[in-house]
Amino acid sequence: MALTALLFLLSAAAIYAACEYFVNSIEWLGKKLNLGETATGTVLAAFGTALPESAVTFVAVIMGRTAEVRDIGVGAAMGGPLVLATIAYAVVGLALWGNRRRLGRATVRVQVEHARLARDQAWFLSIFVVKCGLGLIAFAFKAWLGILFLLGYAIYVWRELKGEGDTAHGDELEALKFQPSSSNPSVPMVVLQATLSLLVIAVASHVFVLQIESIGNAMHLPPHLVALVLSPVATELPETMNALIWVRQGKERLALANISGAMMIQATIPSALAIFATPWMFDKPLIMAGIMTAAAIVYLWWLFRRGHVDGRKLAPVGLLYGVFAAYMFWLMG
Numbered sequence: 001m002a003l004t005a006l007l008f009l010l011s012a013a014a015i016y017a018a019c020e021y022f023v024n025s026i027e028w029l030g031k032k033l034n035l036g037e038t039a040t041g042t043v044l045a046a047f048g049t050a051l052p053e054s055a056v057t058f059v060a061v062i063m064g065r066t067a068e069v070r071d072i073g074v075g076a077a078m079g080g081p082l083v084l085a086t087i088a089y090a091v092v093g094l095a096l097w098g099n100r101r102r103l104g105r106a107t108v109r110v111q112v113e114h115a116r117l118a119r120d121q122a123w124f125l126s127i128f129v130v131k132c133g134l135g136l137i138a139f140a141f142k143a144w145l146g147i148l149f150l151l152g153y154a155i156y157v158w159r160e161l162k163g164e165g166d167t168a169h170g171d172e173l174e175a176l177k178f179q180p181s182s183s184n185p186s187v188p189m190v191v192l193q194a195t196l197s198l199l200v201i202a203v204a205s206h207v208f209v210l211q212i213e214s215i216g217n218a219m220h221l222p223p224h225l226v227a228l229v230l231s232p233v234a235t236e237l238p239e240t241m242n243a244l245i246w247v248r249q250g251k252e253r254l255a256l257a258n259i260s261g262a263m264m265i266q267a268t269i270p271s272a273l274a275i276f277a278t279p280w281m282f283d284k285p286l287i288m289a290g291i292m293t294a295a296a297i298v299y300l301w302w303l304f305r306r307g308h309v310d311g312r313k314l315a316p317v318g319l320l321y322g323v324f325a326a327y328m329f330w331l332m333g
Contacts, residue, residue: 041257079232090318096311108311135282
């Protein structure tokens with residue numbers, strides 16, 4: 001158990017350190033590609049950090065030999081969006097509040113394009129409702145509908161890259177960590193730093209997930225509880241760490257764009273894989289996960305649609321994850 005605790009702490013520290021390098025390189029990559037901050041977060045950062053958990057779903061549902069293993073993939077496809085819609089947004093709100101003096105801000109107002117984020121929430125919710133609806137009914141050609149989710153993500157990426165009114169990166173970025181003395185790092189070095197940091201994130205995340213599972217086993221928690229409550233927190237840790245780092249730097253636009261983009265990936269790509277390879281039928285825990293996620297998104301959509309979002313108003317959304325966890329412990333108890 002002592003080794004598990006040590007690996008738990010070391011892998012978490014490695015993820016945070018690697019995320020520092022990743023966000024630094026991804027900002028430079030966005031600038032080199034002439035992308036605005038929002039597109040950099042929703043497309044580049046989100047796709048990079050979502051690869052590890054998408055790989056987990058792929059291995060579970062495509063290569064899994066038993067129904068129990070494939071169920072883990074389905075749980076990941078539903079648990080990921082729940083964590084992002086609740087814990088990740090709450091972290092942004094709490095980080096803004098905690099760093100307001102260091103950032104020299106009189107208020108904790110979120111400085112983002114509210115209309116664009118409200119539109120992202122509506123886009124996600126429309127896909128998520130269809131995704132959950134498919135989990136409640138059984139019919140012969142359901143597997144083919146997974147293609148629609150892949151198409152939905154492709155349209156989302158196209159829209160983000162073509163989006164108008166995006167704010168460009170500031171002229172002054174922190175020096176690339178792999179080229180600290182250069183004010184204009186080379187593209188190969190930017191890509192190298194992004195690739196290596198992402199590799200460390202993937203490996204450390206895998207170790208972190210294993211320790212979460214070991215802790216669950218040591219506490220005699222049911223596998224379904226670990227798959228839906230604990231593991232998603234671990235697999236979404238890179239996005240949460242990215243958000244924390246960017247907020248501490250006063251770049252909540254990138255933090256929220258990263259979360260929004262990662263949510264779109266989690267709503268489409270892992271879901272498509274699970275729909276292709278499993279019956280995609282929901283039980284009570286998955287239905288509850290869907291309800292809590294939808295409730296969080298409706299609340300976030302309402303906040304961003306009103307504009308003038310205060311970081312303190314983002315923090316309460318994390319309570320919905322606590323409600324889900326309490327429900328799961330009650331159900332499994």
